[in-house]
Amino acid sequence: MIIIEPVKGLSALRFHEIWEYRELFYFLVWRDIKIRYKQTFLGAAWALIRPLMGMIVFTLLFNKLVGFSVKGVPYLLYTFCGVVAWNFFSEGVTNASQSLLANANLVSKVYFPRVIIPAAAILSGFVDFSIAFILALLLMVYFQFVPTATIFLFPLFVLLTVIVSLGIGFWFSSISVQYRDIGQALPYIIQVFFWITPVGYAASKIPSAYQLLYWLNPIVAVIEGFRWSLLHTGTLPGILLLLSCSVAILVFITGLMNFLRMERKFADVI
Amino acid sequence: MSTIIHVEHLGKQYRIGARRRGNSFRDLFDEKVRSIFSKKDKKVSSFKDTIWALEDVSFDVQEGEVLGIIGRNGAGKSTLLKILARITAPTRGRIRLEGRIASLLEVGTGFSGELTGRENIFLNGAILGMKRMEIKRKFDEIVAFADMEKFIDTPVKHYSSGMYMRLAFAVAAHLEPEILIVDEVLAVGDIEFQRKCLGKLGDVATSGRTVLFVSHNTAAVQTLCKTGLLLAGGKLAHFGSAEECVAKYLQGNNSIDGTILSMGRQASGDVQVTGITINGSESTQVLLEKSEIEIMVQGTVSHDVKLDIEARLYSSQGVLIGSFCPTRNHGNLGTIKPGPFRIKSTMDLQNLNKGRYSLDVYLTHPMVQGYWDFPNAATLYCDGIPLANSSVLETIHYGPILLTGETVYQ
Numbered sequence: 001m002i003i004i005e006p007v008k009g010l011s012a013l014r015f016h017e018i019w020e021y022r023e024l025f026y027f028l029v030w031r032d033i034k035i036r037y038k039q040t041f042l043g044a045a046w047a048l049i050r051p052l053m054g055m056i057v058f059t060l061l062f063n064k065l066v067g068f069s070v071k072g073v074p075y076l077l078y079t080f081c082g083v084v085a086w087n088f089f090s091e092g093v094t095n096a097s098q099s100l101l102a103n104a105n106l107v108s109k110v111y112f113p114r115v116i117i118p119a120a121a122i123l124s125g126f127v128d129f130s131i132a133f134i135l136a137l138l139l140m141v142y143f144q145f146v147p148t149a150t151i152f153l154f155p156l157f158v159l160l161t162v163i164v165s166l167g168i169g170f171w172f173s174s175i176s177v178q179y180r181d182i183g184q185a186l187p188y189i190i191q192v193f194f195w196i197t198p199v200g201y202a203a204s205k206i207p208s209a210y211q212l213l214y215w216l217n218p219i220v221a222v223i224e225g226f227r228w229s230l231l232h233t234g235t236l237p238g239i240l241l242l243l244s245c246s247v248a249i250l251v252f253i254t255g256l257m258n259f260l261r262m263e264r265k266f267a268d269v270i
Numbered sequence: 271m272s273t274i275i276h277v278e279h280l281g282k283q284y285r286i287g288a289r290r291r292g293n294s295f296r297d298l299f300d301e302k303v304r305s306i307f308s309k310k311d312k313k314v315s316s317f318k319d320t321i322w323a324l325e326d327v328s329f330d331v332q333e334g335e336v337l338g339i340i341g342r343n344g345a346g347k348s349t350l351l352k353i354l355a356r357i358t359a360p361t362r363g364r365i366r367l368e369g370r371i372a373s374l375l376e377v378g379t380g381f382s383g384e385l386t387g388r389e390n391i392f393l394n395g396a397i398l399g400m401k402r403m404e405i406k407r408k409f410d411e412i413v414a415f416a417d418m419e420k421f422i423d424t425p426v427k428h429y430s431s432g433m434y435m436r437l438a439f440a441v442a443a444h445l446e447p448e449i450l451i452v453d454e455v456l457a458v459g460d461i462e463f464q465r466k467c468l469g470k471l472g473d474v475a476t477s478g479r480t481v482l483f484v485s486h487n488t489a490a491v492q493t494l495c496k497t498g499l500l501l502a503g504g505k506l507a508h509f510g511s512a513e514e515c516v517a518k519y520l521q522g523n524n525s526i527d528g529t530i531l532s533m534g535r536q537a538s539g540d541v542q543v544t545g546i547t548i549n550g551s552e553s554t555q556v557l558l559e560k561s562e563i564e565i566m567v568q569g570t571v572s573h574d575v576k577l578d579i580e581a582r583l584y585s586s587q588g589v590l591i592g593s594f595c596p597t598r599n600h601g602n603l604g605t606i607k608p609g610p611f612r613i614k615s616t617m618d619l620q621n622l623n624k625g626r627y628s629l630d631v632y633l634t635h636p637m638v639q640g641y642w643d644f645p646n647a648a649t650l651y652c653d654g655i656p657l658a659n660s661s662v663l664e665t666i667h668y669g670p671i672l673l674t675g676e677t678v679y680q
Contacts, residue, residue, distance in 0.1 A: 001366065001367065001368055002356075002365075002366070002367040002369075002371070003364065003365070003366055003367075004353060004354070004356060004359070004360065004364070004365035004366075004367070005359075005360070005363075005364050005365075006359055006360050006361055006362060006363075007359050023396050023401060023402055024396045024397060026396075027392065027393050027396040027397075030393075031382055031385065031393055034384070034385060034389070035382060035384040035385065038384040039384070103380075105379055105380065106379060106380050106397060108357065109357065109379045110355075110357070110379055110380070110397055110398065111355055111356035111357055112397075112399075264358065264359035265358075265359075267352065267357045267358045268284065268358050
């Protein structure tokens with residue numbers, strides 16, 4: 001039995017319903033993966049080319065030009081891990097933010113829990129991420145770098161990336177249904193994020209007076225966490241990490257709540 | 271039989287005006303700034319800027335019923351369907367559905383040009399709410415229905431639009447929800463495919479499934495549906511048998527749609543038209559009771575004018591069926607003397623099949639000059655020609671014209 005009623009206040013997250021629509025979720029992920037590199041000459045090789053390009057640019061810029069280096073870790077490997085994390089985040093956010101508009105015909109014609117759409121957009125980035133991650137492992141072998149036990153905490157930081165990307169993706173995608181400004185601003189927002197994120201350098205380079213402010217950016221925890229768990233680069237500042245994670249969870253929860261509040265209006269305004 | 275759809279005091283309010291103007295932050299700021307300076311105005315305009323697309327609609331549908339939903343454009347049909355399909359939320363009221371609902375307004379939704387026909391069947395099926403196993407089971411049937419075996423592994427972007435629609439409809443037609451919404455999809459595809467779709471619909475209707483059929487085609491509603499629901503201006507105008515609803519719908523159109531005269535425009539200043547009727551009525555809605563119609567025009571002319579009535583008949587799909595101009599061939603063109611005039615033409619429609627037609631009327635000096643145009647002067651509803659075996663031929667199956675003749679056995 002289905003009851004259709006006006007939405008009053010916050011509608012509860014209908015987990016059982018999302019579970020019911022899991023097959024659609026798989027299909028959307030599968031579709032996104034399938035058509036991602038259609039009609040490209042290099043195909044899935046792009047998943048390798050992009051992080052490698054980033055790695056080369058950052059090595060030239062920060063390592064050779066600025067002279068930044070990390071003790072005990074080859075800089076190439078160091079920055080590659082940062083780039084992999086950053087790409088996973090920025091592509092996830094970009095795809096998720098545009099996902100509702102890209103699937104406008106679904107939103108205006110068929111019913112299903114809308115959270116599936118941005119979630120699928122982010123999950124489909126996992127393929128690229130996995131390919132890049134395997135390359136990171138190969139680089140470790142090449143540099144004869146032996147990871148420590150912290151590598152077992154790596155999945156937690158991947159989860160953190162997903163939470164942050166989803167949170168921001170929920171916010172941006174739901175707003176962009178009504179205000180297309182998001183589409184215009186997105187590249188610049190991503191760019192701003194990039195400059196306040198330690199992709200090519202270490203977060204510890206930031207003056208200590210600004211550390212607290214700096215770690216309010218949840219991507220800092222993502223990047224630093226990636227490198228710490230894979231390459232064991234010193235110790236992570238526990239309190240600041242906690243702060244970063246709290247911001248991530250806050251963004252996720254508010255983003256989800258806002259998304260659910262707007263969800264039933266999507267079809268009317270898209 | 272039990273109640274499968276229960277709708278109570280359903281209402282949907284839409285915001286129009288300010289919000290629709292644009293979708294950017296600038297408009298939002300505009301609105302906010304304006305509202306600061308004119309607090310009072312805002313209250314008034316907020317009433318003006320909303321409309322009730324649907325207001326206080328209540329009805330019940332029994333299991334296995336085929337319900338026809340009719341109404342003019344903007345009467346709230348699409349809104350009702352969208353709420354039933356849970357695409358948009360109601361503002362007021364409540365609906366209880368005892369079963370899965372799917373609609374054929376989603377034909378082809380989510381098709382991806384880059385994917386092959388096979389892949390799209392699975393994707394589209396999942397979007398329409400089918401389980402993977404269900405799609406697998408019906409896969410061959412779907413492909414056969416779409417007549418698509420050869421191209422099933424070709425990317426859909428290489429399909430012709432006809433092939434595309436066929437595949438899309440084939441997937442949708444194999445849904446097995448307890449409640450099915452059908453929105454005028456019958457206008458797609460070639461004639462053969464249309465017939466196939468109607469056949470499939472007939473199967474669905476007789477299989478005990480509950481169907482909500484939305485259409486402008488009153489003839490189709492009358493043949494497919496037992497009960498009907500008439501919406502007018504967002505309100506439930508009538509709920510009862512399909513015949514009653516269609517009758518009320520046509521009746522209602524008379525009062526709302528205005529007169530044939532209001533459809534007219536002057537093409538040249540020599541002739542003034544003061545009245546035009548078809549079968550003695552000024553209404554644009556004409557129910558054909560006999561196999562001919564009489565067009566009567568009255569007005570005044572300022573000097574000698576040669577005049578005749580011309581007309582063009584179109585099918586409901588907009589195909590020209592024939593044109594009418596009695597004096598064109600016979601050359602028996604009358605001259606109107608200055609002052610008031612009245613002319614009358616009788617048009618024979620003997621071989622018209624059952625259906626809805628539209629008629630353009632022109633006041634002209636044939637081949638020389640046009641004086642008045644009445645595009646879409648009237649909508650004709652034809653009951654068709656009763657045949658020996660008492661069935662009635664329908665346009666949708668057999669085209670607009672009954673071709674007659676005889677077979678001689680030698």
